[in-house]
Amino acid sequence: MSYEFNPENPVFEFPNPYKVENVFRIGAGALMVLASCIVMLDVRARLAQGLGGKELVVAAIAVGLLVFGIVQLAQAFTQLRFFFGRDRPQDLALRVAPDSDGNSRKADELKELLRQNAMSFEEPKGPLNGLLYSMLPHLIFAPIVLQHTAQAQFYRFLSLAVTLASLLACWFFFGQGAASGWIGIGYALFAAPQVLKPLARHNSAAAGPMDTSTAIGLRSLVVLIVLALLGPALLGLGASLLPNLHDFSINGALALGLLCALLGCAAFGIALNNQLEPAPQAIGSARVSETLTINAHPNKLIEEIDRVLMERWYNRIPNRRYTRRSPAVNGEQGQFTADLFEETQPRPQPNRTAEGIAHAMATPQFRWLVLLTGFAALCMVAGAVATLLFSKGLLAGKASTTFAAIALFQMAVGAFCFRAAHVLWGRFDFVSELMWVDLSGSYESARVNVGNQLSGQVQTQKSVINVESMTMRVWVSEIDTVIFGKDARRQLIRMRGMQGVANELAAHLKAFGETRSMVVAPTSAADLERARQVGATGHAVAAGASGAALAMDVAASDLALATEPVAVAEAPARPRFCTGCGVTLVAQMRFCGDCGTAAGV
Structure with a gap:
């Protein structure tokens, strides 16, 4: 997806929401890289005396710590600049191309929301969810990602709390016996999925809600309670059958790790609660x-x-x-x-992103989120320091399993807390x-x-x-x-x-x-000009036809006058006289009345 820049329209110039997280990630990653370099320098100094098994182990630990630190730096550098294109955020439904018809099931669901004039919220199920939603009544109105994440963290908090209580009970009763070392191993294997599986399953907030497959139900809760109450007795009966681990014990480091994980879950819960909004006062369309x-x-x-x-x-x-x-x-x-x-x-929406650590600490919405992120960085730094102490002790021949356990558990808890905080930092409204x-x-x-x-x-x-x-x-x-x-x-x-x-x-x-017209008529200037010309031509044709008819009528009249006989005026009649007696004759007389002589012409 491309990034579009427009100096006249800075609507997509978002402030970096991961600015605070990046500060802590870079600090923790840099300290881990520094610790790994110190360890590798110690290994290089020992290589002059020969290469042994301890040097290889410490070198492998240093490389692992270096990789883990670089991963944190890479994550921060990836989030150092934040670009937001115009095609983000994602569409609510499948988009239809311009000038084409189309629809989708998600679009029908959105239209049904408008038609029903109401919104639907996912109903929580299960007794533990009932407890959670009674403690956080506004959680039902939160985005579904926050609800699923809150459920997973709440289940994990209960599971880790019961595990820690059971561990402390077993440690109290059998911490001085031969089974002391096995207590930490057993509980570490049980608690590891609660912390490590979310890191493997939930690599990004964009992937959806955090994994809930490790969430405890009633069956798991019963198993934990039974283990806490009957575990000490069972360990007492089977202590003689287990190998003696002598001074090996990770009970204290495991208890510290579980306590830190509980603190991280609690901080996440408070940070989540500060981001919840009250029930909407108006919903509809x-x-x-x-x-x-x-x-x-x-x-x-x-x-x-x-x-x-x-x-x-x-x-x-x-x-x-x-x-x-x-x-x-x-x-x-x-x-x-x-x-x-x-x-x-x-x-x-404005004022929804932390601009820095000072601004975040002054805003209730981000204050506990800053504390959770800082706690994650602190756990990683503690793990790096423990790794450094363990490596130096191993090279000196005085390896401490406690330091090794602390390093492992604190690194896991730090990554766990960073992942939980990352979900809330990446919120955009x-x-x-x-x-x-x-x-x-x-x-x-x-x-x-x-x-x-x-x-x-x-x-x-x-x-x-x-x-x-x-x-x-x-x-x-x-x-x-x-x-x-x-x-x-x-x-x-x-x-x-x-x-x-x-x-x-x-x-x-x-x-x-x-106001749509049902009559076709010329509207443009060109149409009106052509219509005027056509009208003028019609008038001319009509006028020409009338003139021709008038001319024909005149010609016909002239022809009729020409063919009619014309009366010619007669000349005055000459007097006629009888040739016999000389008497004047009338014009119509043929014979003379006196002498009977025929009249001449």
Whole structure:
């Protein structure tokens, strides 16, 4: 996972939460490396006199101490700088790729939390858990990692306490007998899993809760009590059958180691209790339900939801989409469902990280955690000093098994306490928003024709989807989440409804859906200009047709006038006279009325 740097957006510039732990780890590791170097220098000085078995043993011890010290330094150097990319912390559910549909079981669980308006907490089981949760009533509201870790440490505390009590009882009754050496060996074998197995099983807080396989139950508790009460008597009966170990005894070193482990468990319990928060005063989500009718494809609402949620991106970081289901509209009519579920980028909560030893000691949340970490370093330093004394004594021929046992037990207890403290140091708290929009309804298809279909110059057609009384539900909630280690699984621990945001989102979507147009019309400037040109051309064509018709009418009139007979004005008639008698004749007369002579033309 890459680290992204943005000088304008330092939201991912987290303070190093392991700063205090690193100080103690580096100090303990450096002292162990120094002690191992001193031992190896002593071995080198003895090599001039010859190589013997003691030198080989001491050299092996020095190498082991050196490796253990370097491991502590390497752990601290790994945590020296802390980088947090934008893809951290982990998603609450499987993320859906942009512009694609998808869902997951975890997303359905989160949506069900919003729908139920409540959170569920894991119920503790068993009598010992009942005792633990009665002592820490707020533990039920803690993250599940803390609950499992607290259970494991509580079981281990009880087991080590009973083991120490049984050891002290046996040591008191048989500490001076031949079985004295076997007492420490037996109890050391019994107590070793309680301390060593968590180190082997729980390598990182990101791996989950600490291992509970070593936690005692009723059966183990009965065995420990029986061993504490009857163990001395059984050892007394079998002492004669066991080999005599003479002066070999690790009882004191084992008792000291068990006592230190108990102190570490107690310090962890107090540090855990200081990090517990009281029961939340409000849990829930804000919900708004609306009914709307639209004359458009339902996917238009999904597209608008996507645009609106984009405006709520935190520092321009895209939301984490966990669900997208587009509406399936097939056929003339039917039903559809659709939803969109997103989370904003989780942002860190302020004042949740220790800035140094002084700040941590002044903060109740971290004070006992600092003491636990310092105690772990002190145990490792004590182990290193005991190793140094044992090595020098072995080279001098005066080996002390007590120093060897102290070195072994204190190293184990120190690593055990460091591991327990590391879980609490790696806590990160975040806040974000969950937004879920759910759509469901039925649809019918229709075709709309707009414009004068007989004589209009502009006509449009559109196939529309009519959605009547669609149900729209909106959930919005602000959530608190926590991780233990930057690559660990994130857990939801608080949920608060944001009614104002839900109302605003629902009102915007309803207004958007009800104002969708079902008519196709030009909207851009280019479309309007082309429509104007088409209209002008239409007018010109219409005007040209009217002019041609008028010209044809004029021509026809002229032709009709040209073909009609035109009345010509007659010349004045000349007087006619009879050629026989000279009497004036009338124009229509053919014969003269006086003499009967035929009239001429």
